[in-house]
Amino acid sequence: LSSEGRSTATTILSLATIRLLREAQERGEELTIEPKMLSFTDNRQDASLQAGHFNDFVEIALLRSALYCAVQQAGNSGLRHDILALKVFDALQLPPKKYAINEELKYSAKIKTEQALRNVLGYRLYLDLRRGWRITSPNLEQCGLLRIEYQDLGEICDDDALWAECHQIMHEVPASTRKALCSALLDYMRRELALKVDYLDPARQEEIKQQSSQHLIAPWAIDEDEELLYATRLFPRKRSREDDRSERYVSGLSSYGRFVRRVLKKHEVNIKADETQEVIQALLKTLSIVGLVEQVLEPRNKNDVPGYQLLASTIIWRDGHGHAPYHDPLRTPNLPQEQDKRVNPFFKEFYQENALQLHRMLGIRAAEHTAQVPSERREEREREFRTKPPELPILYCSPTMELGVDIAELNVVNMRNIPPTPANYAQRSGRAGRSGQPALVYSYCSTGSSHDQYFFQHPGAMVSG
Numbered sequence: 001l002s003s004e005g006r007s008t009a010t011t012i013l014s015l016a017t018i019r020l021l022r023e024a025q026e027r028g029e030e031l032t033i034e035p036k037m038l039s040f041t042d043n044r045q046d047a048s049l050q051a052g053h054f055n056d057f058v059e060i061a062l063l064r065s066a067l068y069c070a071v072q073q074a075g076n077s078g079l080r081h082d083i084l085a086l087k088v089f090d091a092l093q094l095p096p097k098k099y100a101i102n103e104e105l106k107y108s109a110k111i112k113t114e115q116a117l118r119n120v121l122g123y124r125l126y127l128d129l130r131r132g133w134r135i136t137s138p139n140l141e142q143c144g145l146l147r148i149e150y151q152d153l154g155e156i157c158d159d160d161a162l163w164a165e166c167h168q169i170m171h172e173v174p175a176s177t178r179k180a181l182c183s184a185l186l187d188y189m190r191r192e193l194a195l196k197v198d199y200l201d202p203a204r205q206e207e208i209k210q211q212s213s214q215h216l217i218a219p220w221a222i223d224e225d226e227e228l229l230y231a232t233r234l235f236p237r238k239r240s241r242e243d244d245r246s247e248r249y250v251s252g253l254s255s256y257g258r259f260v261r262r263v264l265k266k267h268e269v270n271i272k273a274d275e276t277q278e279v280i281q282a283l284l285k286t287l288s289i290v291g292l293v294e295q296v297l298e299p300r301n302k303n304d305v306p307g308y309q310l311l312a313s314t315i316i317w318r319d320g321h322g323h324a325p326y327h328d329p330l331r332t333p334n335l336p337q338e339q340d341k342r343v344n345p346f347f348k349e350f351y352q353e354n355a356l357q358l359h360r361m362l363g364i365r366a367a368e369h370t371a372q373v374p375s376e377r378r379e380e381r382e383r384e385f386r387t388k389p390p391e392l393p394i395l396y397c398s399p400t401m402e403l404g405v406d407i408a409e410l411n412v413v414n415m416r417n418i419p420p421t422p423a424n425y426a427q428r429s430g431r432a433g434r435s436g437q438p439a440l441v442y443s444y445c446s447t448g449s450s451h452d453q454y455f456f457q458h459p460g461a462m463v464s465g
Contacts, residue, residue: 006416006444007053008136010039013442014054017412018364018393025389033411033437036390040428041416044370044398050416051396054366057137059219062361063124064140065354066091071146071319072355078149078318081197085122089114091358092121098362099220116211117220123199123208126312127229131191131328137347140320144343145351147320150186151313156290157182167282173267180263184329185283186292188256189310191328192248193232196294197312200231219365233297233307236281247307252276255330262333284308322348369397382407402427409434415443418452418462425462 014037021035041047070087071079079087096103100113128139129148140146156162157178163171170178189195198204205228212222222228235243238251250256252273260276271279287293292314297307325343354361367381378400384392386408395401396416402424413432419425433439445452455462 004136006446007050008057010050010414010416010444011054011057014039014366014394014414015058015364017440019360022360034388034390034409036385036393036410037395037412037414038385038401038407038410038431039394039396039414039416040401040419041396041398042420043417044368044372046416047368047370047396047398048372051366051368051394054394054396055219058361058364060124060128060137061350061354062092062358063088063121064128065351065358065361067125067317068140068145068319068351069355069358071317074317074319076318078316080317081312081315084125084317085118088121088125089118091355093358094220094362099216101215101217112211113215116208116215119199119208120212120216120220120222122197123205123222123228126193126195126197126199129190129195130193138325138344140351141326142344143348143351144320144322144325145348147318148187148190149316149318150183150292151316152290153179153182153186153292156292162286162290166286167279169264169269169271169279170282170286173264173269177263177267180329181260181283182287182292184259185250185256185280186287186310187328188250188330189234189248189293189308190315192234193229194234194248194309195231195312196296196309197231200229202230205230231309233309234284235305235307236277236284237305238277250280252280256280259330259333281305322352364393366394366396367392369395369401371398371400399424401431407431409437411437411439413439413441415441417446417449418443418455420451422462422464 017037018035021033024033025035039047039050041050066088069091070084073091074087094117096105096110096113099117102109102113105113129141141148157175160171160175163178170181193200199208209222209228212220213224216222232246232248234248234250236250238253239245239247239249243249252260252275257273257276257280260279261271264271284293288295288308291311293308293310295306296309299306322343369378369381373381381392381395382405384390385395388408401407410432413429415425415428419428429439429441432441445456447453
Protein backbone atom coordinates (compact mmCIF):
# COMPACT_ATOMS: atom_id res chain seq x y z
CA LEU A 1 0.00 0.00 0.00
CA SER A 2 1.01 3.62 -0.50
CA SER A 3 1.39 5.92 2.52
CA GLU A 4 -2.11 7.40 2.11
CA GLY A 5 -3.52 3.94 1.45
CA ARG A 6 -2.00 2.61 4.67
CA SER A 7 -3.34 5.59 6.62
CA THR A 8 -6.87 5.07 5.34
CA ALA A 9 -6.78 1.28 5.61
CA THR A 10 -5.40 1.45 9.16
CA THR A 11 -8.05 4.02 10.11
CA ILE A 12 -10.93 1.96 8.73
CA LEU A 13 -9.72 -1.30 10.24
CA SER A 14 -9.04 0.41 13.60
CA LEU A 15 -12.53 1.88 13.62
CA ALA A 16 -14.11 -1.42 12.59
CA THR A 17 -12.24 -3.29 15.34
CA ILE A 18 -13.38 -0.93 18.10
CA ARG A 19 -16.96 -0.82 16.86
CA LEU A 20 -17.26 -4.60 16.56
CA LEU A 21 -15.99 -5.10 20.10
CA ARG A 22 -18.33 -2.41 21.44
CA GLU A 23 -21.30 -3.96 19.66
CA ALA A 24 -20.47 -7.35 21.17
CA GLN A 25 -20.44 -5.77 24.64
CA GLU A 26 -23.78 -4.05 23.96
CA ARG A 27 -25.30 -7.43 23.07
CA GLY A 28 -24.33 -8.63 26.53
CA GLU A 29 -21.78 -11.18 25.39
CA GLU A 30 -19.32 -12.28 28.05
CA LEU A 31 -16.11 -10.83 26.70
CA THR A 32 -12.81 -10.37 28.47
CA ILE A 33 -11.64 -8.50 25.37
CA GLU A 34 -11.44 -4.74 25.87
CA PRO A 35 -12.41 -2.57 22.85
CA LYS A 36 -8.97 -1.06 22.29
CA MET A 37 -6.03 -1.35 19.93
CA LEU A 38 -2.30 -0.59 19.90
CA SER A 39 -0.59 0.36 16.64
CA PHE A 40 3.19 0.48 16.10
CA THR A 41 5.31 2.38 13.59
CA ASP A 42 9.07 2.96 13.41
CA ASN A 43 8.59 6.55 12.29
CA ARG A 44 7.32 8.84 15.03
CA GLN A 45 5.97 11.32 12.46
CA ASP A 46 3.87 8.48 11.06
CA ALA A 47 2.37 7.90 14.51
CA SER A 48 1.27 11.53 14.72
CA LEU A 49 0.04 11.44 11.12
CA GLN A 50 -1.99 8.30 11.72
CA ALA A 51 -3.60 9.64 14.91
CA GLY A 52 -4.55 12.87 13.13
CA HIS A 53 -5.86 10.96 10.12
CA PHE A 54 -8.01 8.75 12.35
CA ASN A 55 -9.52 11.61 14.38
CA ASP A 56 -10.20 13.64 11.24
CA PHE A 57 -11.83 10.62 9.59
CA VAL A 58 -14.11 10.02 12.59
CA GLU A 59 -15.11 13.70 12.87
CA ILE A 60 -15.90 14.01 9.15
CA ALA A 61 -17.74 10.67 9.16
CA LEU A 62 -19.88 11.80 12.10
CA LEU A 63 -20.63 15.12 10.42
CA ARG A 64 -21.60 13.52 7.09
CA SER A 65 -23.68 10.84 8.75
CA ALA A 66 -25.52 13.45 10.82
CA LEU A 67 -26.16 15.50 7.67
CA TYR A 68 -27.53 12.42 5.92
CA CYS A 69 -29.78 11.74 8.92
CA ALA A 70 -30.99 15.36 8.84
CA VAL A 71 -31.82 15.39 5.10
CA GLN A 72 -33.66 12.10 5.49
CA GLN A 73 -35.78 13.52 8.29
CA ALA A 74 -36.47 16.65 6.23
CA GLY A 75 -38.13 14.56 3.50
CA ASN A 76 -39.17 16.14 0.21
CA SER A 77 -38.88 19.70 1.52
CA GLY A 78 -35.14 19.33 2.06
CA LEU A 79 -32.98 21.57 4.25
CA ARG A 80 -32.36 25.29 3.82
CA HIS A 81 -29.50 27.44 5.02
CA ASP A 82 -31.34 28.96 7.97
CA ILE A 83 -31.96 25.59 9.67
CA LEU A 84 -29.11 23.49 8.25
CA ALA A 85 -26.64 23.72 11.15
CA LEU A 86 -29.44 23.39 13.74
CA LYS A 87 -30.82 20.19 12.20
CA VAL A 88 -27.38 18.62 11.91
CA PHE A 89 -26.65 19.63 15.53
CA ASP A 90 -29.89 17.94 16.62
CA ALA A 91 -29.09 14.81 14.58
CA LEU A 92 -25.65 14.46 16.18
CA GLN A 93 -27.15 14.33 19.69
CA LEU A 94 -23.76 15.04 21.24
CA PRO A 95 -23.73 15.01 25.04
CA PRO A 96 -22.11 18.21 26.40
CA LYS A 97 -19.09 16.34 27.77
CA LYS A 98 -18.12 15.41 24.18
CA TYR A 99 -17.82 18.99 22.93
CA ALA A 100 -18.03 21.53 25.80
CA ILE A 101 -15.12 22.76 27.92
CA ASN A 102 -17.54 23.00 30.83
CA GLU A 103 -20.25 20.35 30.53
CA GLU A 104 -22.16 21.71 33.56
CA LEU A 105 -23.02 25.04 31.94
CA LYS A 106 -26.58 26.37 32.10
CA TYR A 107 -28.61 29.34 30.92
CA SER A 108 -26.79 31.84 28.66
CA ALA A 109 -23.45 30.05 28.89
CA LYS A 110 -25.05 26.83 27.64
CA ILE A 111 -26.71 28.68 24.75
CA LYS A 112 -23.39 30.27 23.74
CA THR A 113 -21.62 26.90 23.81
CA GLU A 114 -24.26 25.27 21.62
CA GLN A 115 -24.12 28.24 19.25
CA ALA A 116 -20.34 27.89 19.02
CA LEU A 117 -20.71 24.24 17.99
CA ARG A 118 -23.43 25.03 15.44
CA ASN A 119 -21.17 27.66 13.86
CA VAL A 120 -18.31 25.16 13.56
CA LEU A 121 -20.71 22.61 12.07
CA GLY A 122 -21.95 25.18 9.56
CA TYR A 123 -18.41 25.99 8.45
CA ARG A 124 -17.53 22.30 8.06
CA LEU A 125 -20.73 21.53 6.13
CA TYR A 126 -20.18 24.22 3.52
CA LEU A 127 -16.50 23.36 3.28
CA ASP A 128 -17.47 19.76 2.50
CA LEU A 129 -19.37 20.95 -0.59
CA ARG A 130 -16.17 21.84 -2.40
CA ARG A 131 -14.67 19.71 -5.11
CA GLY A 132 -12.60 16.99 -3.45
CA TRP A 133 -9.70 15.05 -4.89
CA ARG A 134 -9.37 12.27 -2.31
CA ILE A 135 -10.93 9.01 -3.46
CA THR A 136 -10.19 7.60 -0.01
CA SER A 137 -12.91 9.69 1.62
CA PRO A 138 -15.74 10.60 -0.78
CA ASN A 139 -18.37 12.98 0.56
CA LEU A 140 -22.13 12.40 0.60
CA GLU A 141 -22.67 13.89 -2.84
CA GLN A 142 -20.01 11.62 -4.36
CA CYS A 143 -21.76 8.65 -2.72
CA GLY A 144 -25.14 9.66 -4.12
CA LEU A 145 -26.57 10.30 -0.63
CA LEU A 146 -26.90 14.07 -1.02
CA ARG A 147 -28.52 16.03 -3.85
CA ILE A 148 -28.06 19.77 -4.12
CA GLU A 149 -30.76 21.81 -5.86
CA TYR A 150 -31.41 25.51 -6.30
CA GLN A 151 -34.52 27.46 -5.37
CA ASP A 152 -37.04 27.88 -8.21
CA LEU A 153 -34.44 27.04 -10.87
CA GLY A 154 -36.92 25.03 -12.97
CA GLU A 155 -39.48 27.86 -13.01
CA ILE A 156 -36.78 30.42 -13.74
CA CYS A 157 -35.56 28.49 -16.77
CA ASP A 158 -39.15 28.09 -18.05
CA ASP A 159 -39.77 31.85 -17.99
CA ASP A 160 -39.33 32.87 -21.65
CA ALA A 161 -40.04 36.52 -20.88
CA LEU A 162 -37.12 36.63 -18.47
CA TRP A 163 -34.68 35.10 -20.96
CA ALA A 164 -35.84 37.42 -23.74
CA GLU A 165 -33.88 40.13 -21.91
CA CYS A 166 -30.82 37.86 -21.78
CA HIS A 167 -28.51 36.94 -24.65
CA GLN A 168 -30.34 36.07 -27.89
CA ILE A 169 -28.98 32.49 -27.84
CA MET A 170 -30.39 31.85 -24.35
CA HIS A 171 -33.80 33.04 -25.50
CA GLU A 172 -33.82 30.62 -28.46
CA VAL A 173 -32.71 27.38 -26.73
CA PRO A 174 -35.19 25.13 -24.84
CA ALA A 175 -35.78 25.53 -21.10
CA SER A 176 -34.05 22.19 -20.42
CA THR A 177 -30.87 23.53 -22.04
CA ARG A 178 -31.03 26.69 -19.95
CA LYS A 179 -31.39 24.58 -16.83
CA ALA A 180 -28.40 22.40 -17.77
CA LEU A 181 -26.23 25.49 -18.30
CA CYS A 182 -27.42 27.21 -15.10
CA SER A 183 -27.08 24.07 -12.95
CA ALA A 184 -23.52 23.45 -14.13
CA LEU A 185 -22.57 27.08 -13.44
CA LEU A 186 -24.15 27.13 -9.96
CA ASP A 187 -22.58 23.75 -9.13
CA TYR A 188 -19.20 25.11 -10.20
CA MET A 189 -19.64 28.15 -7.95
CA ARG A 190 -20.53 26.19 -4.84
CA ARG A 191 -17.85 23.55 -5.41
CA GLU A 192 -15.28 26.33 -5.75
CA LEU A 193 -16.73 28.02 -2.62
CA ALA A 194 -17.90 31.11 -4.52
CA LEU A 195 -20.62 31.35 -1.88
CA LYS A 196 -22.15 34.21 0.04
CA VAL A 197 -22.46 32.73 3.51
CA ASP A 198 -21.34 33.99 6.92
CA TYR A 199 -19.39 30.83 7.70
CA LEU A 200 -16.97 31.61 4.84
CA ASP A 201 -16.67 35.35 5.53
CA PRO A 202 -13.18 36.20 6.90
CA ALA A 203 -14.50 38.69 9.48
CA ARG A 204 -17.15 36.23 10.70
CA GLN A 205 -14.62 33.39 10.80
CA GLU A 206 -12.52 35.21 13.37
CA GLU A 207 -15.58 35.36 15.63
CA ILE A 208 -16.29 31.65 15.05
CA LYS A 209 -12.71 30.78 15.91
CA GLN A 210 -12.83 32.82 19.14
CA GLN A 211 -16.12 31.19 20.17
CA SER A 212 -14.62 27.78 19.48
CA SER A 213 -11.54 28.38 21.66
CA GLN A 214 -13.70 29.71 24.51
CA HIS A 215 -16.34 26.97 24.59
CA LEU A 216 -15.34 23.80 22.70
CA ILE A 217 -12.92 20.90 23.07
CA ALA A 218 -11.28 18.65 20.49
CA PRO A 219 -12.20 17.30 18.03
CA TRP A 220 -15.00 19.82 17.54
CA ALA A 221 -13.00 22.92 18.42
CA ILE A 222 -11.14 24.64 15.60
CA ASP A 223 -7.42 24.16 16.14
CA GLU A 224 -5.54 27.40 16.70
CA ASP A 225 -3.14 26.49 13.87
CA GLU A 226 -5.89 25.64 11.39
CA GLU A 227 -6.06 28.03 8.45
CA LEU A 228 -9.73 28.58 7.67
CA LEU A 229 -10.80 28.76 4.04
CA TYR A 230 -12.91 31.72 3.02
CA ALA A 231 -15.31 32.30 0.15
CA THR A 232 -14.05 33.10 -3.33
CA ARG A 233 -15.69 35.28 -6.00
CA LEU A 234 -16.44 34.37 -9.60
CA PHE A 235 -15.49 36.69 -12.46
CA PRO A 236 -16.84 35.93 -15.96
CA ARG A 237 -13.60 36.67 -17.81
CA LYS A 238 -10.08 35.44 -18.34
CA ARG A 239 -7.64 35.85 -15.45
CA SER A 240 -4.91 38.44 -15.96
CA ARG A 241 -1.44 38.56 -14.41
CA GLU A 242 -2.52 41.18 -11.88
CA ASP A 243 -5.52 39.17 -10.65
CA ASP A 244 -5.70 37.40 -7.31
CA ARG A 245 -5.12 33.68 -7.89
CA SER A 246 -7.41 32.79 -4.99
CA GLU A 247 -10.43 34.03 -6.94
CA ARG A 248 -12.25 32.08 -9.67
CA TYR A 249 -12.52 33.05 -13.34
CA VAL A 250 -14.68 31.61 -16.14
CA SER A 251 -13.97 32.70 -19.68
CA GLY A 252 -14.96 31.35 -23.06
CA LEU A 253 -11.82 29.19 -22.95
CA SER A 254 -12.43 27.77 -19.46
CA SER A 255 -13.85 24.30 -18.76
CA TYR A 256 -17.27 25.89 -18.29
CA GLY A 257 -16.91 27.81 -21.55
CA ARG A 258 -16.15 24.58 -23.41
CA PHE A 259 -19.17 22.98 -21.73
CA VAL A 260 -21.41 25.81 -22.95
CA ARG A 261 -20.23 25.29 -26.52
CA ARG A 262 -20.76 21.52 -26.31
CA VAL A 263 -24.33 21.97 -25.09
CA LEU A 264 -25.18 24.61 -27.67
CA LYS A 265 -23.66 22.56 -30.47
CA LYS A 266 -26.37 19.95 -29.90
CA HIS A 267 -28.84 22.62 -31.04
CA GLU A 268 -26.66 23.44 -34.04
CA VAL A 269 -25.48 26.67 -32.43
CA ASN A 270 -21.76 27.16 -33.05
CA ILE A 271 -20.09 30.10 -31.33
CA LYS A 272 -16.53 31.29 -30.71
CA ALA A 273 -14.84 31.78 -27.35
CA ASP A 274 -15.54 35.54 -27.27
CA GLU A 275 -19.26 35.06 -27.79
CA THR A 276 -19.24 32.23 -25.24
CA GLN A 277 -17.91 34.69 -22.68
CA GLU A 278 -20.76 37.07 -23.51
CA VAL A 279 -23.24 34.22 -22.91
CA ILE A 280 -21.64 33.48 -19.51
CA GLN A 281 -21.82 37.14 -18.50
CA ALA A 282 -25.48 37.28 -19.55
CA LEU A 283 -26.23 34.10 -17.60
CA LEU A 284 -24.77 35.51 -14.39
CA LYS A 285 -26.57 38.81 -14.85
CA THR A 286 -29.90 37.04 -15.29
CA LEU A 287 -29.27 34.76 -12.29
CA SER A 288 -28.52 37.84 -10.20
CA ILE A 289 -31.82 39.43 -11.29
CA VAL A 290 -33.80 36.41 -9.97
CA GLY A 291 -31.77 36.29 -6.74
CA LEU A 292 -29.79 33.08 -7.16
CA VAL A 293 -26.44 34.84 -7.29
CA GLU A 294 -25.37 38.27 -6.12
CA GLN A 295 -22.99 40.82 -7.53
CA VAL A 296 -20.57 41.30 -4.61
CA LEU A 297 -17.84 43.32 -6.32
CA GLU A 298 -18.20 46.19 -8.77
CA PRO A 299 -16.10 46.25 -11.97
CA ARG A 300 -12.80 48.06 -11.52
CA ASN A 301 -13.24 49.96 -14.77
CA LYS A 302 -15.53 50.11 -17.81
CA ASN A 303 -13.71 47.16 -19.43
CA ASP A 304 -13.91 44.95 -16.36
CA VAL A 305 -16.72 42.66 -15.11
CA PRO A 306 -18.33 42.32 -11.67
CA GLY A 307 -17.61 39.53 -9.19
CA TYR A 308 -20.42 37.14 -8.22
CA GLN A 309 -21.25 34.74 -5.40
CA LEU A 310 -23.96 32.10 -5.08
CA LEU A 311 -26.41 32.87 -2.28
CA ALA A 312 -26.38 30.08 0.32
CA SER A 313 -30.05 30.81 1.10
CA THR A 314 -31.02 29.50 -2.36
CA ILE A 315 -29.38 26.07 -1.89
CA ILE A 316 -31.67 23.13 -1.05
CA TRP A 317 -30.06 20.06 0.54
CA ARG A 318 -32.00 16.87 -0.30
CA ASP A 319 -31.70 13.13 0.24
CA GLY A 320 -29.98 11.53 -2.77
CA HIS A 321 -31.03 7.96 -1.79
CA GLY A 322 -27.66 6.59 -2.94
CA HIS A 323 -28.78 5.82 -6.48
CA ALA A 324 -26.08 7.61 -8.49
CA PRO A 325 -22.95 9.64 -7.68
CA TYR A 326 -22.62 13.28 -8.64
CA HIS A 327 -21.54 13.78 -12.25
CA ASP A 328 -19.44 16.85 -12.97
CA PRO A 329 -19.99 17.66 -16.68
CA LEU A 330 -17.08 20.11 -16.67
CA ARG A 331 -14.47 17.52 -15.66
CA THR A 332 -16.16 14.48 -17.22
CA PRO A 333 -17.81 15.61 -20.48
CA ASN A 334 -19.24 12.17 -21.31
CA LEU A 335 -21.20 10.10 -18.82
CA PRO A 336 -19.24 6.97 -17.86
CA GLN A 337 -20.38 3.46 -18.70
CA GLU A 338 -23.14 2.02 -16.52
CA GLN A 339 -20.75 -0.07 -14.44
CA ASP A 340 -18.66 3.03 -13.67
CA LYS A 341 -21.64 5.06 -12.45
CA ARG A 342 -22.01 3.05 -9.28
CA VAL A 343 -21.46 4.77 -5.97
CA ASN A 344 -18.68 3.67 -3.63
CA PRO A 345 -20.45 0.79 -1.81
CA PHE A 346 -18.30 0.86 1.32
CA PHE A 347 -18.73 4.56 2.07
CA LYS A 348 -22.39 4.58 1.07
CA GLU A 349 -23.17 1.86 3.64
CA PHE A 350 -20.76 3.41 6.14
CA TYR A 351 -22.58 6.77 6.19
CA GLN A 352 -26.02 5.13 6.16
CA GLU A 353 -25.20 2.82 9.09
CA ASN A 354 -23.67 5.65 11.09
CA ALA A 355 -26.78 7.77 10.51
CA LEU A 356 -28.81 5.07 12.25
CA GLN A 357 -26.33 4.54 15.10
CA LEU A 358 -24.37 7.72 15.57
CA HIS A 359 -23.81 6.97 19.26
CA ARG A 360 -21.43 4.13 18.39
CA MET A 361 -18.97 6.59 16.88
CA LEU A 362 -19.00 8.97 19.83
CA GLY A 363 -15.97 8.87 22.10
CA ILE A 364 -13.82 6.93 19.62
CA ARG A 365 -10.57 8.82 19.35
CA ALA A 366 -6.87 8.13 18.96
CA ALA A 367 -3.62 9.69 20.15
CA GLU A 368 0.07 9.27 19.43
CA HIS A 369 2.60 7.93 21.95
CA THR A 370 6.16 8.83 20.97
CA ALA A 371 9.29 10.31 22.50
CA GLN A 372 8.21 13.70 21.15
CA VAL A 373 5.16 13.70 23.43
CA PRO A 374 5.89 15.20 26.90
CA SER A 375 6.22 12.53 29.59
CA GLU A 376 3.25 13.85 31.59
CA ARG A 377 1.00 13.57 28.56
CA ARG A 378 2.32 10.08 27.71
CA GLU A 379 1.54 8.89 31.24
CA GLU A 380 -1.96 10.38 31.02
CA ARG A 381 -2.58 8.57 27.73
CA GLU A 382 -1.29 5.30 29.17
CA ARG A 383 -3.73 5.67 32.07
CA GLU A 384 -6.64 6.43 29.71
CA PHE A 385 -5.66 3.39 27.62
CA ARG A 386 -5.67 1.09 30.71
CA THR A 387 -9.06 2.11 32.12
CA LYS A 388 -12.10 -0.16 31.75
CA PRO A 389 -13.70 0.71 29.43
CA PRO A 390 -10.76 2.57 27.88
CA GLU A 391 -11.15 6.34 27.74
CA LEU A 392 -8.61 6.33 24.90
CA PRO A 393 -9.29 3.20 22.82
CA ILE A 394 -6.52 3.60 20.21
CA LEU A 395 -2.84 4.46 20.61
CA TYR A 396 -0.57 4.94 17.61
CA CYS A 397 2.94 4.64 18.96
CA SER A 398 6.61 4.43 18.10
CA PRO A 399 8.74 1.67 19.70
CA THR A 400 8.32 3.50 23.06
CA MET A 401 5.48 1.08 23.87
CA GLU A 402 7.44 -2.10 23.13
CA LEU A 403 8.83 -2.48 26.65
CA GLY A 404 8.31 -1.29 30.19
CA VAL A 405 4.78 0.12 29.90
CA ASP A 406 1.78 -1.47 31.61
CA ILE A 407 -1.09 -1.54 29.13
CA ALA A 408 -3.27 -4.11 30.93
CA GLU A 409 -5.31 -6.48 28.75
CA LEU A 410 -4.93 -6.11 25.00
CA ASN A 411 -6.09 -8.25 22.10
CA VAL A 412 -5.43 -6.25 18.93
CA VAL A 413 -2.07 -4.98 17.62
CA ASN A 414 -1.43 -3.26 14.30
CA MET A 415 1.93 -2.57 12.66
CA ARG A 416 1.98 0.27 10.14
CA ASN A 417 5.23 -1.09 8.75
CA ILE A 418 7.14 -4.37 9.05
CA PRO A 419 9.44 -4.08 12.12
CA PRO A 420 13.23 -3.97 11.67
CA THR A 421 13.87 -7.46 13.09
CA PRO A 422 11.95 -10.61 14.07
CA ALA A 423 12.73 -9.76 17.69
CA ASN A 424 10.88 -6.45 17.31
CA TYR A 425 7.96 -8.27 15.69
CA ALA A 426 7.80 -10.77 18.55
CA GLN A 427 7.93 -8.03 21.16
CA ARG A 428 5.21 -5.93 19.52
CA SER A 429 2.87 -8.77 18.64
CA GLY A 430 3.41 -10.21 22.11
CA ARG A 431 1.69 -7.19 23.66
CA ALA A 432 -1.62 -8.79 22.65
CA GLY A 433 -3.23 -12.03 23.77
CA ARG A 434 -1.53 -12.64 27.09
CA SER A 435 -2.79 -15.16 29.66
CA GLY A 436 -4.29 -17.38 27.00
CA GLN A 437 -6.52 -14.66 25.54
CA PRO A 438 -7.11 -14.46 21.76
CA ALA A 439 -5.05 -12.00 19.73
CA LEU A 440 -5.31 -10.35 16.33
CA VAL A 441 -2.09 -8.96 14.84
CA TYR A 442 -2.00 -7.40 11.37
CA SER A 443 0.71 -5.57 9.43
CA TYR A 444 0.99 -3.35 6.37
CA CYS A 445 3.76 -3.44 3.78
CA SER A 446 4.84 -0.26 2.03
CA THR A 447 5.27 -0.30 -1.73
CA GLY A 448 8.24 2.04 -1.33
CA SER A 449 10.19 -0.06 1.18
CA SER A 450 12.41 -2.93 0.00
CA HIS A 451 12.46 -4.19 3.61
CA ASP A 452 8.67 -4.40 3.76
CA GLN A 453 8.45 -5.95 0.31
CA TYR A 454 11.00 -8.66 1.16
CA PHE A 455 9.08 -9.79 4.23
CA PHE A 456 5.80 -9.52 2.34
CA GLN A 457 7.23 -12.22 0.06
CA HIS A 458 8.83 -14.16 2.95
CA PRO A 459 6.53 -13.63 5.97
CA GLY A 460 7.78 -16.73 7.77
CA ALA A 461 11.21 -15.20 8.18
CA MET A 462 9.66 -12.42 10.27
CA VAL A 463 6.75 -14.14 12.00
CA SER A 464 8.58 -17.29 13.08
CA GLY A 465 11.06 -15.20 15.06
